[in-house]
Amino acid sequence: MEPGLQQGPQLHTEIISWFTANARDLPWRRPECSPWGVFVSEIMLQQTPVIRVLPVWQQWMERWPAPAALAAEPSGEAVRAWGRLGYPRRALRLHAAAAAMTERFNGSVPGTRDELLTLPGVGTYTAAAVASFAFGRRETVVDTNIRRVHARALSGKALPAPALNAAELRLAVALLPDDDAASVAWNASVMELGALVCTARSPKCALCPVQRRCAWVAAGEPAPEYVPKGQTWAGTDRQVRGALMAVLRQAREPVPRKLLVGPPELLAADGAAEDADPEPAALSKLHALRAPAGQLERALTGLLADKLAEESDAGLQLPA
Template sequence: MEPGLQQAPQLHTEIISWFTANARDLPWRRPGCSPWGVFVSEIMLQQTPVVRVLPVWEQWMKRWPEPSALAAEPSGEAVRAWGRLGYPRRALRLHAAAAAMTDRFNGSVPATREELLTLPGVGTYTAAAVASFAFGRRETVVDTNIRRVHARALSGKALPAPALNAAEMRLAVELLPDDDAASVAWNASVMELGALVCTARSPKCAVCPVRQRCAWVAAGEPAPDYVPKGQAWAGTDRQVRGALMAVLRQAREPVPRNLLLGPADLTTAAAATDNNTATSSAEADAGTDAAALAKLHALQAPAEQLERALAGLLADKLAEENDAGLQLPV
């Protein structure tokens, strides 16, 4: 047994009580939120902070309040509405999942973890989280925030292992309350504690409800066993892909390949950024947003990087190409 597991009942009581008093008022947590709203939030929140997700989630739910509404539109519209949330393949997965729900589950989000796992793009975390938070089922939910709380409070480590391992899953299973409602509250509470208090870089131990029980604090707050590596952005293919996607999201018609890959007219583009009416004739003919094109050209990405990024978008089905140029999927 993991040291500290004997304190599980006290941890349950103290962390759930903290959550009841301190949880953020998020729309997907409210009693009236549909399972579809919970499902959409779980996909959007992957690797993306709440503050960025909130406005996009609200717009999404107004436009597509149920899976069949999204499934009825082209997948490119999902990508367009995804905006700047990042990792836009998630938009395609959401669209594919909505289509599967419409075709196989009468337009509803399936209620069990096993059924959820049959949906495109749904992995073990998402299936467990939706089953728990949308349907009140007893499922072991383990995300980065939960893993960090478990690592510190029970294992005395500053950070969890770089990747989820079997020992961590066993600990999470052993910690889960037996009662369905309590298990749902526990999942949400530990996740929130990790997001707001037991953070990776600057934990707020002074206000933690279980500071007196925390194995990491008791051990003198030892340093991590490894140094997490942040993801580079500037100059990467991801940055170029993002800039290309911004152009395609704003375009009303296919964008000619040479407009994306050709030599950047930085003078024209810069002027267009300051004055939306100052577009070149080529840009106007293509229905292309000049400011988005200006940002792409301002990167001054090498031709081979632009080609590589475009090829990746086409391979990932985030874009398609015809004789007129490139566009979002239709």
Template sequence: MNPGNGSTGAPARPAGAAGRATPAPESLHERVVHWFGEAARDLPWREPSCSPWGILVSEVMLQQTPVVRVLPVWREWLERWPSPAQLAAEPSGAAVRHWGRLGYPRRALRLHAAATAIVADHGGAVPATHDELLSLPGVGTYTAAAVAAFAFGRRETVVDTNIRRVHARLFGGSALPAPALTAAEMRRAVALLPADDALSVRWNAAVMELGAVICTARAPLCDACPVRDACAWVAAGRPAPEYVPKGQSWAGTDRQVRGAIVAVLRDADHPVPRALLMEAPVDLRMDGPATALSAPAGRPAALGTLHGLRAPGEQLERALAGLLADGLAEETERGIRLPG
């Protein structure tokens, strides 16, 4: 059962830090939502005119990716594919090609698969309920709740990293939430959710925004926080985190090599010979068969970047094999290309 579809009565008072009175949820709702109304960033997927499809695309793109990088790609996608049917009508490789440099390009494949399912199973309209959204390929619990709330105004418990951090500090007195989402966190989020549908949507958006711009992980702006006086973490003297989050490595990883290979395929007009991906040629003027790559002055920057990594042959092979297995690339008689 989706935790957002609980009782419509008054929300229970969530548990706070030991030995400290917990503020009434109604007071927090009013203060945080009022702050949001005055301080919220002007983002296109928050506009009343934004379609459910636009909101679904934004939620997938924003996973592990900052807003500043998502904005231009989101706009380009919505201009090119303003509806699921228009994306579904193109090959999945087109989604990967126009994913740009957002990273984690499997998200592009998932959006394409979701668009295809929306057309096949929902008449081309993004479904409105949590369970229907959850049935779409690549749509998980968070995305289903977020789209149901923000696109259709439904009362859903939306819990992302920003919301978890605000809850951990405000009620738990901890600098950071647990490394992984816990059942206790979900119970607290359910208890905090306003009973009114419209207010619950605003609350979800407001707490998420508070975590994104004020209650940040590394440099929180506590003086600007609308609920600083109620914060258990501030009251405790802002203790240090109990653990150090492990950042995802990038340089030298298979993920970096995979991204560099995808960039080459994205810039290519035709299949790229496997040998060209596996070995850096002495002369990068792209004479001969390599002219299939379109780039200014005959020198493909993406190929130069790939070769500049100086990745060992076995890593290149492993990265390419992973791309082929994941459906992010396909091999033809002429070479490697994005999926057709």
């Protein structure tokens, strides 16, 4: 047994009580939020902070309050509305999932983990989270925040393993309360504790409801066994892809290829930019990167391969 696992009931009581008093008021947590709203939030929150997701989620729910509403529009509109959340393939997955719900589940979000796993782009975490938070089912939800709380409070480690492993999953399963409602509250509470208090870089241990039970604190807060690698941005293909996507999102007509990958000085010389349909600011930002031609072509090829863009004789645009 993991050291401290016998304290499970006390951990449940103290962390859930803390959550009741301190949880953020997020719209997808409110009783009136539909399962579709929860589903959309779970996709958007992957690798993206709440503060960035909130306005986009609200806009999506106003425009597409049910799966059928999103499925009725071209997938490119989902990509356009995704804005700058990053990892825009998630928008395509949401659109594909909405289409599957419309075709196979009468326009509703399926209510079980196994059914959710049949949807395009839905993995084990998302299926468990939606089944738990939208339908009140007892499911083991394990995200980065939850893994970090488990690692510190029970295993005495500063950080969880770089990737989820079998031991961590067994621990999460063992900690899950038997009661359905308590399991849902536990999942949400531990996730919130990791997001607000037991953070990766600067944990606020003085505010933690289980500080006196924490194995990591008891061990003297040992340093991490590895140093997480931060994601670079400037000069990367991801940055160039993002700049290309910004141009396509703002364009309502196909964008000539040379506007995207041609040297800016040549575009200015032949007046091509004057015929540009997209917002000039987006083009200016793309050109200001001064990305090498090979990198621009590579990023554009990647967008086409990921079906985030389509190309015709007229140029490039979001998928229809």
